[in-house]
Ligand SMILES: Nc1ncnc2c1ncn2[C@@H]1O[C@H](COP(=O)(O)OP(=O)(O)OP(=O)(O)O)[C@@H](O)[C@H]1O
């Protein structure tokens with residue numbers, strides 16, 4: 001019954017999929033230069049971080065993280081980092097941990113380097129604001145899986161594609177929260193800046209950015225969390241690391257292996273969230 | 286009052302908010318009111334046809350109800366708000382024709398600004414806030430610290446340099462705001478309702494401070510308020526605004542006695558003329574007072590030593606004024622093992638809260654102790670010292 005209703009659609013199927021495919025093909029064919037350059041940059045970044053991190057013995061790296069955690073939040077987090085990362089080392093997930101960490105750091109870095117300036121421009125230009133708003137809404141409602149396809153087409157299978165898909169997925173919060181942070185600065189503060197003769201550049205780095213900093217930090221935190229949530233998904237287009245293990249364990253139904261890698265992701269998530277969240281806990285002590 | 290030359294001149298200034306300004310200006314010429322124009326065109330009249338001459342060294346007050354255009358007019362003077370029409374001259378320089386860069390340089394050199402809600406940067410310390418204007422001017426670090434320290438000291442905040450604004454009281458925050466304006470050593474201070482957000486007692490202190498400070502710094506100040514008492518207290522001359530128009534400009538006498546129209550009359554209506562400078566305006570709070578029902582000679586001596594004074598006022602438990610005690614009598618009472626103050630209280634003259642300065646002056650001349658101020662219920666309100674009166678008398682006679 002239902003089938004016959006569906007076939008009653010009077011207009012022929014619009015070849016939407018074909019159009020998009022040819023549009024993407026057009027981009028791939030004509031802009032391979034910039035795409036390649038970008039791809040190279042990303043992969044240099046990832047491997048840079050990765051070799052940097054693996055250059056250090058695990059124990060040293062864990063201690064460095066523990067010190068950062070202590071500086072940011074205090075003993076609690078520091079001990080958590082030591083136990084958590086120690087556990088991953090013990091489970092022989094260290095190389096995967098480093099791969100995952102480097103791609104997250106790269107994704108977040110790229111997302112922030114692009115996102116924060118866009119947020120600043122958006123706060124100053126109505127036009128940019130009106131252009132970016134629907135795009136951001138669109139990007140945040142689309143399921144992350146959908147980003148995988150164009151990323152795959154532009155950048156091929158591998159960690160670079162994973163990072164790019166992650167950047168696209170995680171870039172909205174830094175843009176939005178930088179923008180919000182700047183526009184919610186009280187008028188009197190902006191007036192104070194202007195009244196004392198600040199030029200646009202001084203306004204930016206003496207009034208707007210410091211005023212928006214709490215909000216920007218929140219954007220960074222959310223960006224990190226979204227990037228982490230892409231770890232497994234990005235593995236579907238060839239990104240390595242803990243996500244890849246989770247994915248493999250799914251296909252072979254290896255509960256134990258999946259669980260171990262899953263815990264690894266959770267440990268990173270908690271550690272990064274606390275380290276780059278609000279710094280208030282320690283300040284109030 | 287020093288009658289200097291005119292330094293800020295505003296001529297036929299208009300500021301309209303909205304799209305259809307041409308039509309609104311035309312309707313304004315035809316005599317339509319602010320409200321009619323808003324209904325007809327959607328344009329809000331911020332300021333219409335304002336004319337000001339502000340002279341060197343004076344505190345010029347702009348007064349009016351909320352929405353009357355005070356802030357808008359003030360911001361047209363340093364072009365934080367772009368006037369729709371009209372001329373503004375500061376130091377004989379036409380500031381309307383300046384480009385952005387010239388305007389910035391001019392603001393750095395000429396204007397300090399103080400805001401109603403303080404406008405302090407919450408992420409900067411007291412010092413950091415005060416340094417702000419100097420940082421913008423790229424003054425080198427040492428000089429910056431020196432000027433800021435100086436300004437902080439002028440407003441009486443020395444020792445608080447490293448505190449963050451959030452930990453300060455309202456009055457202190459506004460002192461920081463004032464110090465920021467003083468630090469840049471600008472010629473003009475623009476103050477937009479600087480004390481309106483403060484509670485009444487602190488407000489009075491701040492007004493006193495400003496007047497005292499002005500004696501020293503002799504800046505040209507434009508001061509906005511919606512409070513006539515404040516205007517009369519701090520202002521050398523006053524302009525009253527209504528619906529964007531300046532309805533009258535003049536000194537106290539002129540505003541109070543020759544109220545030009547019903548609006549000004551209404552404003553001035555409940556100000557008793559003798560209240561311009563009366564006891565209430567100049568009295569100060571005592572460090573502490575004694576209560577007859579609970580304080581004995583020992584407490585009295587302790588408190589006197591504490592505050593380093595040789596007399597104290599005594600009240601009953603309803604704060605009605607009874608008299609004063611002096612330190613010699615208190616010591617004697619302790620020696621005689623008395624436990625109450627009743628026998629040693631001395632009667633003194635009192636001043637009523639609304640007594641004028643001349644009266645007060647004659648009352649206090651042969652008093653060796655300050656004059657207590659009481660209200661119509663004989664409740665103790667404050668005290669007046671000779672210096673209080675003399676500084677205020679000299680101000681009055683200028
Ligand atoms: N940016 C703006 N856009 C539209 N209308 C404005 C704007 N700024 C001020 N106005 C209007 O201009 C008029 C004058 O406002 P202004 O802020 O100068 O009044 P004010 O006398 O300072 O009042 P208050 O005592 O409340 O501070 C008001 O009717 C106000 O609504």
Ligand SMILES: [Mg+2]
Pocket residue numbers: 355356357477
């Ligand atoms: Mg105002």
